[in-house]
Amino acid sequence: MSAVIPAAAKARHPREAGAAPAVVCLCDAVASLGGRPVLRGVDLKVRPGEVVALLGANGSGKSTTVKSVIGAVPLExxxxxxxxxxxxxxxxxxxxGYVPQRTTAAGGVPATVREVVSTGRLPQHGLFPFRRKDRAAVDRALAQVGMLDRAEDGVAGLSGGQHQRVLIARALVGSPELLIMDEPMAGVDVTSQQVLADTLRQEVGRGAAVLxxxxxxxxxxxLIDRTVVLRDGCVAYDGPPIPSTGQHALPGHDHVHPHEDDHLTTPGLLA
Known part of the structure; x- marks a missing residue:
């Protein structure tokens, strides 16, 4: 059984171009990893309130594109x-707010669920101690992903889907205007898929843009307004979602989903 988002969730109106600057504007982006060209002139725009999905076969440049947006991969x-x-x-x-490809939430460092999610407040006002409103924000984010009852548990004891929910809560704790998620559905259980679907619907409802x-x-x-399909580091399609189109339907898909570059550092965000 898969998570289902009601069609009514689409009843919203992303702001028209020109009313506000795009939240992301990537133009003719060229980037390499380990000396290997990955992006070969990618153009990507995400407008306020818009939900954009990046699709493509393995190695097409999807993850490198979002890592370029957050500064983890420099543009050449x-x-x-x-x-x-x-x-x-x-x-x-x-x-x-940034959710990386699924990995251990604390990167192998002993920590509680609350401690991991609390790090998502650091971009707002720097180092601890936390104030009352910060703790309240952490509680809200944990409740949103159904993990408030596990707040004091160690992340080492969580399932893969629960780890993903902790990473989502960490991204949400600052009430971001742009939420970037890298393969959030990969390898998670049905319950966590439903939590993700519900969470995205809430974020879109309050006006956040999503990539x-x-x-x-x-x-x-x-929920998707636009799909951008990458092929060999170039944009092959940018337009309305095509039903039943995804990585599995694209030429060259090998049905293997390695998580590349999980541990790249991010200058402005905690990866």
Missing amino acids: RGGLELFGTPFAKFRAWHRI LVLHELGPLEP
């Missing part, structure tokens, strides 16, 4: 603006 050529500000001048990282890397649209399809 091209331009990047966040909320209308050139990347080199952008400092408002609290406006962005997702997906293998296929699946149960999130009713």
